[in-house]
Amino acid sequence: MTRISGRIVTPGAVVPGHLDLDGEAIAAIVPDDAVGDDVIVPGFVDLHCHGGGGHTFTTGDAGAARKAAAFHLGHGTTTVLASLVSSPFELMRSATVDYRPLVAEGVLAGIHFEGPYLSHARCGAQNPAFLRDPSLSEIAELVEVGDGAVRMMTVAPELPGACEAIGLLRSSGVLAAIGHTDATYDQTHAGVAAGATVATHLFNGMRPPHHREPGPVVGLLSSTTACELIADNIHLHPGMLAFAARSAGPERAVLVTDAMDATGMPDGRYELGGQEVLVADRVARLAHNGSIAGSTLTMDVALRNAVAAGLPLVDAAAMAATTPARLLGLSGTLGALVPGLRADLVVLSADLTLRRVMRSGAWI
Template sequence: MTITEVRGRIVRPGAVIPGTVRVDGPTILDVEAATDVPDDIVVPGFVDLHCHGGGGHTFTTGDVGSARRAAEFHLGHGTTTLLASLVSSPYELMRAATVAYGPLVADGTVAGIHFEGPYLSGARCGAQNPAYLRDPSLEELTDLVKLGDGAVRMVTIAPELPGALEAIAYLAGAGVVAAVGHTDATYEQTLAGVAAGATVGTHVFNGMPPAHHRRPGPVVALLGARTVVCELVADGFHLHQGMLSFAAHATGPDRAALITDAMDAAGMPDGRYELGGQEVVVADRVARLTRDGSIAGSTLTMDAALRQAVAAGIPLADACAMAATTPARALGLADQLGALEAGLRADLVVLSADLRVKRVMRAGAWVN
């Protein structure tokens, strides 16, 4: 038996302790307290619920080679588990991507497919292509879920649309995470979506009306719903630091998930890119549609999101829960990964004292 030991300040649920993570094959054997450890910070591998691409590669076209390289890019930044997120697309592309990405799910390159659309609000479509938006279709969803045979893991739906509640209930019953997002719903319509089975709020605050004291809308409904995990894009552009801190405080770390919402421009120079058939310009790390200036995904990586959360005053242990433990639970994977605990998959990231990635381990193997 060959044991790998990783020493440093170990971030465990609710605490940071000097210690050693001992790894046996692909599994964490145990975590022990220790003295005289290096300044390295050892955190669980990041789990990104919402990622469209990175490193010049995209998940949105259904191209397997591009998807594999996008996943590799984010793995280098500590993301050991992610969903391949598509944007609103023709049904034929959704179907083709489901088939194409099945082997990537099977070999663990991605944890599943996330369809962000096309069942979204035209009034709150943001950078989604309005040409592809449509009402939820049980026929389409049933076909995709059956075709994917477990590959389809999450679908974002606006709950106010005709047929949305039935679609959410179907997804929840089929073991697929139903998320509420890109919605113009009222507070009551949002809670109806939650009651139907939605358990995730897609990039809360973004793609939805702002909260108002007489019209609380989806923001307040999602932040207050005890069964909902709220995605937060911690890049300093989607959310003001004060709002990030407020949201994390309102939900607690067990109901907030840091996401990247990254597009292929993550890790790339400023310039012109494409998302869902629309031109995007990236300037000073911010991606915007050329047609109307809407924010179009991000250029974020999960390690940068963690730094942003800590800079907003969120304690490191809480920020790591938001980057790994909580999203793993949202996907139903908490018994496999998302924390540095004995028996879980040995996914971990070694960070410097300033939270920069030094090394990444996935399933007990160093990847860089």
């Protein structure tokens, strides 16, 4: 039996002690005050990631996807969705087919389509050439060929047919997310009523709040949706991160990276969805207009930034693992340090710097 010692971050408490493992599973948590300063958190679950380590999920290349997942695994992300950007349907379909074996193998937890059914006015780094109104036939075909691999899709609820698309996603067992939207407050709530349960990177790619027209940000915070937050201190000021996380609570707030292939790589020129991206001092921007284009964030840094912003470590760990695992329907398998769940965990030093990563009871 393997034993790991440290300050164990369980749901609701930090327990100094030992984590006993039995094969791939957590067997027991044994309290003990004399265990040192290491911090043990559940393996991170990233719902929104486009790539990393020089490799991308966005082109539908299975070899690149495997390498991108491995890069983020090295930073503690033991469960990841492969996020694509707005693309022609042919690429969406072929990526679904090619990623399906990786989902079956457990390399990926599934596919997230960020678009193409998004707002032109709030497209951000999405390629406007590929944006279009929702197509129920396209969605149905992707769900069918994915055979469970398609796990989430982002839609702007104000588009024609968007609420019908959200309803189809919900009935198909796919998370419907609201994002890249110019919706009003009422249109946002209509999308939630239709079945949307996630807000794609809250604040970013959305109409800003106004006291006479709250728009999607307040609409989503005031609803029951989970709210993705990119904790890189670039997409969100630390004060805004803390405000949104406290407003939603750890049971709804979700840390994500929105990472692109430039993550972990030198500054320079990259590509996202057919558009040139320039990366300088960690910040990725479209070359032609300066729009922020994804991030160079990893989940270990996101957790550390969330705690530095003033969030309790227990809440930050829930936002990085427990809450997104529940959204994916995996809370009975992973996402928390609880006896009986899979031994996916990250060992951090006292200052929350990554030391080791374990997935399914094996050190990475």
